Amino acid sequence: MVDIRLAADIGGTFTDLALTADNNLWTTKLLTTPSEPARAVLQGISTLCHQSGIDMAAIDVFVHGTTLATNALIERRGALTGFLTTSGMRDSIEMAHENRFEQYDLAMRRPDPLVPRNLRIGIRERLDSNGNVLVKLNRQDILDAAEAFKSSGVESIAIGYLHSYQSDAHEQATADIIRENWPEVSITLSSQVCPEIREYERFSTTCANAYIQPLMAEYLTQLDTQRREQGMLCQMFLMQSGGGLGTLEEALKYPVRLVESGPAGGALLSAKIARELDLKDVLSFDMGGTTAKLCIIKDGQPRTSREFEVAREYRFLAGSGIPLRLPVIEMVEIGAGGSSVAHLDQLGRIAVGPRSAGSEPGPASYGAGGHEATVTDADVILGKIVPHFFANGEIPLDIEAATTALNNTIAIPASLTPLTSAIGIAEVVDENMANAGRAHAIEQGCDITGGTLIAFGGAAPLHAARVAQKLEIDTIVVPSGAGVGSAIGFLRAPASHEAVRTRYHKLNALTMSDAQDLIRDMRLEAEQVVKSAAPNSTTTENVRIYMRYIGQGHEIPVGVDLTQITPSSPTADFELREHLTSLFLASYRNLYAREIPGLEIEALNWLLTIQTVEPPLEVTPSEQPISEIAALRTTPVTDPLTGTTEKYKLIERKTLLPGLFTTGPALVVEAQTTTVVPRHFKCFTVGAGHLKIQKMQDSDILDA
Numbered sequence: 085m086v087d088i089r090l091a092a093d094i095g096g097t098f099t100d101l102a103l104t105a106d107n108n109l110w111t112t113k114l115l116t117t118p119s120e121p122a123r124a125v126l127q128g129i130s131t132l133c134h135q136s137g138i139d140m141a142a143i144d145v146f147v148h149g150t151t152l153a154t155n156a157l158i159e160r161r162g163a164l165t166g167f168l169t170t171s172g173m174r175d176s177i178e179m180a181h182e183n184r185f186e187q188y189d190l191a192m193r194r195p196d197p198l199v200p201r202n203l204r205i206g207i208r209e210r211l212d213s214n215g216n217v218l219v220k221l222n223r224q225d226i227l228d229a230a231e232a233f234k235s236s237g238v239e240s241i242a243i244g245y246l247h248s249y250q251s252d253a254h255e256q257a258t259a260d261i262i263r264e265n266w267p268e269v270s271i272t273l274s275s276q277v278c279p280e281i282r283e284y285e286r287f288s289t290t291c292a293n294a295y296i297q298p299l300m301a302e303y304l305t306q307l308d309t310q311r312r313e314q315g316m317l318c319q320m321f322l323m324q325s326g327g328g329l330g331t332l333e334e335a336l337k338y339p340v341r342l343v344e345s346g347p348a349g350g351a352l353l354s355a356k357i358a359r360e361l362d363l364k365d366v367l368s369f370d371m372g373g374t375t376a377k378l379c380i381i382k383d384g385q386p387r388t389s390r391e392f393e394v395a396r397e398y399r400f401l402a403g404s405g406i407p408l409r410l411p412v413i414e415m416v417e418i419g420a421g422g423s424s425v426a427h428l429d430q431l432g433r434i435a436v437g438p439r440s441a442g443s444e445p446g447p448a449s450y451g452a453g454g455h456e457a458t459v460t461d462a463d464v465i466l467g468k469i470v471p472h473f474f475a476n477g478e479i480p481l482d483i484e485a486a487t488t489a490l491n492n493t494i495a496i497p498a499s500l501t502p503l504t505s506a507i508g509i510a511e512v513v514d515e516n517m518a519n520a521g522r523a524h525a526i527e528q529g530c531d532i533t534g535g536t537l538i539a540f541g542g543a544a545p546l547h548a549a550r551v552a553q554k555l556e557i558d559t560i561v562v563p564s565g566a567g568v569g570s571a572i573g574f575l576r577a578p579a580s581h582e583a584v585r586t587r588y589h590k591l592n593a594l595t596m597s598d599a600q601d602l603i604r605d606m607r608l609e610a611e612q613v614v615k616s617a618a619p620n621s622t623t624t625e626n627v628r629i630y631m632r633y634i635g636q637g638h639e640i641p642v643g644v645d646l647t648q649i650t651p652s653s654p655t656a657d658f659e660l661r662e663h664l665t666s667l668f669l670a671s672y673r674n675l676y677a678r679e680i681p682g683l684e685i686e687a688l689n690w691l692l693t694i695q696t697v698e699p700p701l702e703v704t705p706s707e708q709p710i711s712e713i714a715a716l717r718t719t720p721v722t723d724p725l726t727g728t729t730e731k732y733k734l735i736e737r738k739t740l741l742p743g744l745f746t747t748g749p750a751l752v753v754e755a756q757t758t759t760v761v762p763r764h765f766k767c768f769t770v771g772a773g774h775l776k777i778q779k780m781q782d783s784d785i786l787d788a
Contacts, residue, residue: 097441101129102132111572115443116442164236164240166240243272280689296339360772361770369521371539376517454485463543504727518554522555536557542756583606596656628691713739718732
C-alpha cells in the first residue's frame with residue numbers, strides 16, 4: 085500500500101508544500117496570504133493534487149508547520165492576556181533575572197512583558213518547595229480577578245503559582261473556579277505547559293502560550309475544518325520546535341511548542357542529508373523570504389536545547405528576549421530574507437532587516453505595490469534572478485520597479501548608483517548571515533571552517549556561495565527541492581513527545597522506586613501522544629536527568645539507561661546511585677575537564693522522550709562527474725565580491741544529471757530557487773539529486 089504524505093510550511097513571505105507518494109515528489113510555492121493563512125495552504129494542496137493526480141481523500145498523513153506563532157510573539161499580535169500568580173510575584177516576569185546583558189549600554193532595552201502590569205494579579209495562596217500547602221487558595225481573590233479581566237476585555241488567562249511543578253492542585257482549582265463563571269475564556273496552566281523549577285522561565289512560557297493560544301486555535305481549527313470539507317480526512321500533525329510531530333489536540337493546548345516549527349523542519353532535512361552523504365561538520369542554512377536560520381549539525385544530528393528566546397532586542401545577546409522553556413532545535417534566526425527591507429541607518433550606512441515587506445506588498449520587483457528596496461530587488465538588479473525562470477514566470481519580475489526602489493531608498497540619498505546599492509545590500513545581508521553563523525558556532529563550541537554548508541529555502545542558494553566564502557567553507561550542498569526544503573523536512577520528521585518533571589533528589593538518598601515511579605508517570609504521558617500520532621510504529625525511549633553539584637546554580641544533562649539495573653536486586657538503590665554518579669562525573673569532566681571530589685550531587689529535572697524509529701538510511705558516497713554540461717546560454721551577473729559584471733553560464737537544474745558537471749561562474753536555475761556557482765567552483769549532482777558545489781583545486785583551475 086502506497087503511503088501518501090503531504091506537508092505544508094507557512095512562512096512570512098511564501099507558503100511551501102510538498103507531496104510524496106511511492107518515491108515521487110511534487111512541490112509548489114505560493115505567496116503567503118497573511119489575512120487568511122489557510123487560503124494559501126488549501127490552494128497549494130489543490131495544486132499538488134492536480135499535478136500528481138492524487139485525490140485529497142487518498143492522502144494518509146498531513147504535516148503542518150508555521151511561523152504564525154513566532155510572528156505573533158515578535159509583532160505582538162496575540163490575545164489580550166491576564167496573568168494570575170502567587171501574591172507578591174506579579175512583577176517577576178518583568179524583573180526577569182535583574183541582570184544587565186549589555187553592561188555598558190546606559191539605554192539598554194528589555195522586551196516588554198506580554199502581559200501588562202495592570203493585568204497581572206496576585207492571588208493569596210502558597211505551596212512550599214515540596215508541594216505542601218502553606219496558604220490555602222483564596223476563592224474570592226480568583227472571582228474578583230476574573231471580573232477585572234472580563235471588564236478589561238481579556239481573551240486568555242495564564243495561571244502560574246510558586247512551586248506548582250510539585251503540585252498542580254491550586255492551579256487546577258483556580259481554572260475550575262474561572263470556568264464555572266467564564267467557560268469561553270482560554271486558560272493556560274504552568275503546571276501543564278512547563279512543569280519545571282525556576283519561576284521566571286516557567287511564568288514566561290505560560291504567558292507566551294496563553295498570549296498566542298486564541299490566535300493559533302482559530303487558525304488551526306479553521307484550517308482543519310476547511311481541508312476536511314474539501315475531502316482530506318486524514319489526521320493532521322503539527323511540526324514542533326524540538327523536531328518531532330505532535331497531534332492537533334496537543335497543538336491547540338500548547339501552541340507555544342510550535343514557535344520554531346518551520347525552521348525545525350529545515351534542520352531535520354539537513355541532518356538527513358548529512359547522514360545520507362556522510363558529512364560530519366555541517367552548517368544548515370535556511371533563507372526564505374522573511375528570515376534566515378542557521379543550525380549546527382554534528383555527526384548527522386541537530387543540536388537540541390531546553391530553552392531559547394524569541395523577540396530579542398539585541399540580535400546576538402542572550403537575555404535580551406523573551407525566554408521559553410521547551411524542547412527546541414538549537415539555531416540562530418535573524419531578519420534576513422528575500423523580502424527584508426534595506427535602508428540607510430543613522431550614520432548613512434546600508435542596513436538590511438529585520439523589517440520585511442512580506443508577501444503583501446512584497447519586494448518592489450514583484451510588481452504588487454512594494455516601493456522599498458529589498459534583498460530580492462538587489463538580487464534582480466545584480467542579475468542573480470533570471471525573470472523567465474522565476475516561479476515558472478507566474479510572478480513577472482519588474483526590474484524597473486526594483487531600480488526605482490533602490491534609487492529612492494538607497495542610491496539617491498547615499499549618492500550611489502543602483503548597481504552599487506545592490507552590491508552593498510547583498511554584501512551587508514551576506515555578512516549579517518555569516519556573522520550569525522560565526523556567533524552560533526562559537527556559542528556551540530564548534531569550528532565550522534572546512535565543513536559543509538547545506539543551503540535551502542527560496543533565497544539561500546542565491547547567497548550560499550558568498551556566505552560560505554565569508555565563513556571559509558569550501559563545500560555547499562543544495563538539496564533536491566531546496567526551494568521548499570522545510571516542507572520536505574516535515575515529511576521525514578518522527579512522531580515524538582518529551583515529558584518533563586522537576587523532582588529534587590540528592591543522589592545519595594535516591595531510591596530505585598522513586599526513579600521508577602517518576603519515569604512511569606512521564607512514560608504514560610509521552611506514549612499517549614506518540615501512539616495517537618503513530619499508533620502502529622516502533623518507538624525508542626530516551627531518559628535524561630539534569631544534575632549538578634550541590635550549591636551550583638545550573639545543571640547539566642546526563643543521558644541514562646536504567647534498564648542496566650535490575651529493579652528487584654537487593655542492591656538496586658546502591659547500583660542506581662553509583663550508575664548516575666559515574667555518568668554525571670563523566671559528563672562534567674567532558675564539559676569542564678575537571679570534577680569536584682567529595683561534593684554531593686543532586687538531580688533536579690527529569691526528561692523522558694519517546695519517538696518513532698526512522699527507517700535505516702543508505703549512505704551514498706559522492707562520485708566525481710566526468711563530463712561538462714553545455715550551457716543553455718549566458719546571462720550578465722554582477723559579483724558582489726569583485727563588483728564586476730561578467731557572463732554566467734545558465735544551466736537548468738533538471739539537465740544536470742549524474743556524471744555531468746559545470747564550472748563557475750554559473751547560475752543553476754529552477755522554478756523555486758537559483759543556485760549561484762562562483763568562479764573556481766565546480767557544481768554536480770550527488771545522492772538523491774542534491775547539488776554539490778565544491779571549490780576546485782589549483783590543478784583543476786589551471787586545466788579549466
